[in-house]
Amino acid sequence: MSFEKKLEKLEQIVSALEGGKISLDQAVELYGEGMKLSLACRKEIDEAKMKITMAGEQNGTKV
Numbered sequence: 001m002s003f004e005k006k007l008e009k010l011e012q013i014v015s016a017l018e019g020g021k022i023s024l025d026q027a028v029e030l031y032g033e034g035m036k037l038s039l040a041c042r043k044e045i046d047e048a049k050m051k052i053t054m055a056g057e058q059n060g061t062k063v
Contacts, residue, residue: 017031
C-alpha cells in the first residue's frame with residue numbers, strides 16, 4: 001500500500017473513531033489498525049528523511 005493510501009485509510013479510521021457511532025469492539029479493532037498504519041507511515045517518513053540527509057551529505061550540503 002502506498003504512503004498516500006495509508007494516510008487516507010488512517011484518516012478514515014480517525015473519522016470513524018471520532019464519529020462515535022461504532023461499537024467498542026469495532027473501535028478497538030480500528031484503533032489497532034490505525035496504530036499499525038501510523039507506525040508504518042512514520043517508518044516511511046524516517047526513511048525518506050534519511051535518504052534526503054544522505055543525498056545532501058553526498059553533495060556537500062548540510063540538510
